[in-house]
Amino acid sequence: MMTDFLFALRQLRKSPGFTLLAVLTLALGIGLNTAIFSLIHDLFLRGLPFAQPARIVHIYGEFKERTLTQLPYSVPRFWHYRDGQTVFSSMAADTGAALSLTGVGEPVQLNAATVTANYFEVLGVQPILGRTFLPQEEEGADVAIVSENFWRNRLGNDPNVIGRSITLNGVPHTIVGVLRNMPVAWFGPNLEVWTTKPFQLGGFSRERLMRGVGYLRAIGRLKSGLTIEQVRAAMPSLEQSYRTQFPDKNDSSWTTSVVTAPEGVSGNLRPAFTTLVASVSFVLLIACSNVANLLLVRFSGRRREIALRMALGGSRSSVIRLFVFESLLVSALAGAVGALLAWRLIPLVPKIAANFLPLESNAGVSIPVLAFAVGLSLFTGLVMGLYPAWQSSRADLVDGLKDGGRAVSGSMRQQRFRRILVVAQVALSVTLLAGASLLIASFIRLSRQEAGFRPEHLWTGGVALPEARYPDVAARARFTDHVLKVLQASPGMESGSASSTIPLTAGSRAYYSRADGVVVPVNQRPVAPMHNVSAGYFRTFETPILMGRDFDESDTIDHPLVVMISQSGARKIFGNDNPLGHELLLGSSKSTGDRARIIAVVGDVRSNQLSLTNDVELYRCWGQENVPFVNLAVRSPFGTDAVTKEVRSALARLDAGLPIFQPQSMDTVVQTSLGQARLMTTLLGVFAGIALLLATIGIYGAVAYTVEQRTGEIGVRMALGAQTADVLRLVVGQGMKPVFFGLAIGLAAALALGHLITAQLYEVSPHNPALLIVTAAVLTLAALLACLFPARRASLLNPVVALRAD
Numbered sequence: 001m002m003t004d005f006l007f008a009l010r011q012l013r014k015s016p017g018f019t020l021l022a023v024l025t026l027a028l029g030i031g032l033n034t035a036i037f038s039l040i041h042d043l044f045l046r047g048l049p050f051a052q053p054a055r056i057v058h059i060y061g062e063f064k065e066r067t068l069t070q071l072p073y074s075v076p077r078f079w080h081y082r083d084g085q086t087v088f089s090s091m092a093a094d095t096g097a098a099l100s101l102t103g104v105g106e107p108v109q110l111n112a113a114t115v116t117a118n119y120f121e122v123l124g125v126q127p128i129l130g131r132t133f134l135p136q137e138e139e140g141a142d143v144a145i146v147s148e149n150f151w152r153n154r155l156g157n158d159p160n161v162i163g164r165s166i167t168l169n170g171v172p173h174t175i176v177g178v179l180r181n182m183p184v185a186w187f188g189p190n191l192e193v194w195t196t197k198p199f200q201l202g203g204f205s206r207e208r209l210m211r212g213v214g215y216l217r218a219i220g221r222l223k224s225g226l227t228i229e230q231v232r233a234a235m236p237s238l239e240q241s242y243r244t245q246f247p248d249k250n251d252s253s254w255t256t257s258v259v260t261a262p263e264g265v266s267g268n269l270r271p272a273f274t275t276l277v278a279s280v281s282f283v284l285l286i287a288c289s290n291v292a293n294l295l296l297v298r299f300s301g302r303r304r305e306i307a308l309r310m311a312l313g314g315s316r317s318s319v320i321r322l323f324v325f326e327s328l329l330v331s332a333l334a335g336a337v338g339a340l341l342a343w344r345l346i347p348l349v350p351k352i353a354a355n356f357l358p359l360e361s362n363a364g365v366s367i368p369v370l371a372f373a374v375g376l377s378l379f380t381g382l383v384m385g386l387y388p389a390w391q392s393s394r395a396d397l398v399d400g401l402k403d404g405g406r407a408v409s410g411s412m413r414q415q416r417f418r419r420i421l422v423v424a425q426v427a428l429s430v431t432l433l434a435g436a437s438l439l440i441a442s443f444i445r446l447s448r449q450e451a452g453f454r455p456e457h458l459w460t461g462g463v464a465l466p467e468a469r470y471p472d473v474a475a476r477a478r479f480t481d482h483v484l485k486v487l488q489a490s491p492g493m494e495s496g497s498a499s500s501t502i503p504l505t506a507g508s509r510a511y512y513s514r515a516d517g518v519v520v521p522v523n524q525r526p527v528a529p530m531h532n533v534s535a536g537y538f539r540t541f542e543t544p545i546l547m548g549r550d551f552d553e554s555d556t557i558d559h560p561l562v563v564m565i566s567q568s569g570a571r572k573i574f575g576n577d578n579p580l581g582h583e584l585l586l587g588s589s590k591s592t593g594d595r596a597r598i599i600a601v602v603g604d605v606r607s608n609q610l611s612l613t614n615d616v617e618l619y620r621c622w623g624q625e626n627v628p629f630v631n632l633a634v635r636s637p638f639g640t641d642a643v644t645k646e647v648r649s650a651l652a653r654l655d656a657g658l659p660i661f662q663p664q665s666m667d668t669v670v671q672t673s674l675g676q677a678r679l680m681t682t683l684l685g686v687f688a689g690i691a692l693l694l695a696t697i698g699i700y701g702a703v704a705y706t707v708e709q710r711t712g713e714i715g716v717r718m719a720l721g722a723q724t725a726d727v728l729r730l731v732v733g734q735g736m737k738p739v740f741f742g743l744a745i746g747l748a749a750a751l752a753l754g755h756l757i758t759a760q761l762y763e764v765s766p767h768n769p770a771l772l773i774v775t776a777a778v779l780t781l782a783a784l785l786a787c788l789f790p791a792r793r794a795s796l797l798n799p800v801v802a803l804r805a806d
Helices: 002-014 016-045 075-084 119-123 148-154 228-245 261-300 303-311 316-345 348-352 367-392 397-401 412-447 473-488 537-541 567-574 640-654 666-673 675-709 711-719 724-760 769-795 799-805
Strands: 056-063 068-071 088-102 108-115 143-147 165-168 171-179 191-195 217-222 255-260 458-464 495-499 509-514 527-533 545-548 562-566 583-586 594-602 618-621 629-635 661-665
Touching: 002 016, 002 316, 016 261, 016 316, 016 367, 016 675, 056 261, 075 088, 075 228, 088 119, 088 191, 088 458, 108 458, 108 661, 119 217, 143 148, 143 165, 148 171, 148 191, 217 228, 228 255, 255 261, 261 316, 261 367, 261 412, 261 675, 261 724, 316 348, 316 367, 348 675, 412 675, 412 724, 412 769, 458 640, 458 666, 473 495, 473 629, 473 640, 495 527, 495 537, 537 629, 562 567, 562 583, 567 594, 583 618, 629 640, 640 661, 661 666, 666 675, 675 724, 675 769, 711 724, 724 769
Parallel strands: 108 191, 143 171, 527 618, 562 594
Antiparallel strands: 056 068, 056 217, 056 255, 088 108, 088 165, 088 217, 143 191, 165 171, 458 629, 458 661, 495 629, 509 527, 509 583, 545 594, 562 618, 583 594
16 A cells, blocks of 8 residues: 555656646635634534533523514513523523723723623633632622633733732722633623623613613523423413513513524524535535546546556556545645645634624634544545546556557546536536625625715724713713813814714614604504714714704703604604604603604614614714713824824823723724625635636636547548638537536526525625626636637647647
C-alpha cells in the first residue's frame, strides 16, 4: 500500500499542471464548505454552555389575534406560572439592564442583567469563584456576580475579588461570584454583571408593574423524563387559571409558547443557513465533477500503463486502488489548502454580517471543524476517484499494448459520463445563480427602503440615569434639557434630542384606544410601538411632521398629556378625519389608561426592522413620560469619535459619573439591521460566482478534450470540404447540447425550490421571470464562450497535420 501511495505521489509530481488545477478547484469547494460548517457548528452544534441545555426552555407570551409573538412575561404572570406549574424542576427569569460603573477608572456603561436568585441553578452554571445568589438576596440585597472578562480586565485578576465592592448606578454592590463568559446570544453583547431585584423596573412603580407590564424573559428546566410536547400540553390550564384569577391584567388574554433554549437562540437563522448549506454543497459538487472529469481524462490517457500492469499479473482491483490513491492524494492536498482558506474566511463572516450573529464565532478552525475538513476531503477523494478509476481499469488489454495505436475518444460510457457531468454542473450552477440573483435583488430593494429618517451624519448613544439622583420623570426631563442645551451650544452640533428608543432597535409597546365611543378593556385593545421623545427629535432624525406641532417646553408632567401619531396610524384609526385634537387612551395607568390629545401626525418610521412596517406608531413627550435610560441623538457633520468626545464633555459638566453606552452612528445601526440579508447575499453571490467559473471551466475542459480526441475526424471533414463555420457549428453545437439540458433542469429546479427562500426575500417574487431569464442568459453566454475557444482552435487546424495525428 505504501508503494502505491509513493507511486501516486510521483505521478502527481510529474503533472504539476493537472495537480495544481485539481487541487485548487477542489480546495475552493472544501474551503467554502468548511467555513460554512464552522458557522453551523458555532450556531447550532456546539451547544450552549449550560448543563443539559436541551432541557432548558424559553417561555413566552403570545397574542395571535394581534400577530404578537415571543412576548416577555409580567411579574404577576411569572409568579403565577412559577407557583402553579408541575412540569419544571424550577423556573427563573431575567431582564436586561444598563449599569454605570464608577470608582474603577473612568466611568463606564456596562451591559448587565438582573436575575432571580435561582437563575444560574436553572441554567446549571457554576461560578469559577465564589457563589451564586442566595434566595434571601433576590428582593433587596445589593450584590453582584461578574463575568470572567470583567474580573480580568476591570479588576486586574484581583484574587480577593469575592467580597469586593463596586459601585453600580451610584449604589455599592458586593461581588459574591465570578462566572465564565456567557454566550453573546443569551444576554447580549459583552455582558459583564448580574444583579438581583428582577421584580423592580426603573421608571415603573410597583402598582404599574402589577398591572401586567411584560419585561421578563422566563426560563424553565424540564423535569426528568418529560418532553417539550408534555410541557406545551400543560400550558393551557395555567393560561386559563391566570385569566380567571386576574381577568383585569394587561396580559390576561395571552397564550403561551415554549421553545427549547438552543432553538430560541438560533431558530430564526435556520432557514437562512439551510439555504447556505445547500448552496455551498452545490459548489462542492461542481468542483468534484470538474476534478472527476479531469481524472477520467487523465486515467484514460494511461491505457498503456494499465495494460502493462494487467499483462504482468496485476489485478483490476490493484489498478483501481492505485488510481483511487491518486484521487485521495489530490483531495488530501485540496483539504489542506481548503482548511487554510477556511481559516482566512471564518473571521470575515461577522464583519460581513455587521456582527448580527447571535453567538460568538471562533476566530479560527477548531478541532471539530478541522476534523470535518479532513473527513470531507477524504470522502470527496474517494467518491470522485472511484468511478474514473473503475472505468479506466476496463481498458482493452490488446489495444492498450499496441504501440502508437490510434487515439480514441474513449468508450461511449465515458463520453456519456462526461456529458452527464456537464449537465449536472450547469443545472447546479443555474439553481445557485437563480437563488443568488433573487437575494441580490431583494437586498438591493431592502437597502434602498426608506426608513423614515436620514441616518447620515447622525450620532446616537445611551446613558443610564441612576434613580438615586434622577428619581422621577421631572428630574430626568430637566437633566436631558440641560444636556441638549449644552450640546446645541457646541460648534458643529446641528441639532440634538432625547428618546427612550431609536429606530431599528425595537422598543416598548403600549395599548391604545380611541377615547370616544365604546371603550374596550385594556387587555383587548390593540398594541403599538410607543416612543418617548423630546422636542427636536423629528428635526434631528429628519422625520417630517406632516400636521400639527412639535413638543415644546409647555408639555410637562403637570400639563395635559399629548401624543403624536404616525401617518399610517392616523389613517387606520381615524380614516379620512383630521386626527388633530382627538384623544387616545394609552397604556393602563388607570382603569381606562392615560388620556392624551393628538397634537401632530408624523411620517412613518421603520422602528423594528427595515423590512417591517408598523401601521400605528405613537410618540409621547419625554417631559411627560420617560424611563431611567435615555438615548441621545446628535446630528453633526463630525465623525463618530469627535461627537462622542463632545457628548462626554457635555455629560461631565453636568454629572461626571455618567458614561455613554454604545456610542455609534445611525449608519452603523442601519448596517447592523441589514446584517443577515448582507451575509446571505454576499455568501450566496460568492458561491454563485465560483459555481459559474467552475462550470465554465468544466464545459471548456470537456469540449477541449473532445476536440483533441476528434482531431483526425475534423481533419477528414476539412479535407472533404468542410468550412470553418461548419467546424465551429459542429463543435459548439455538440458542446452546447448538454448545456441546454442542464439549463432546463436547473431552471425547473429553481422554480421548484424558490419557495424555500421566500421568507428571506423582500418585495421580490421567488419566481421572478426576468431574473430567471437573466440567469439563463448569463450561463448560456459563459458556456458559449467556453465552447468557442476550443471550437475556434479546431477550425484553424491544418487538415494534413490533423490527418497525421490520426
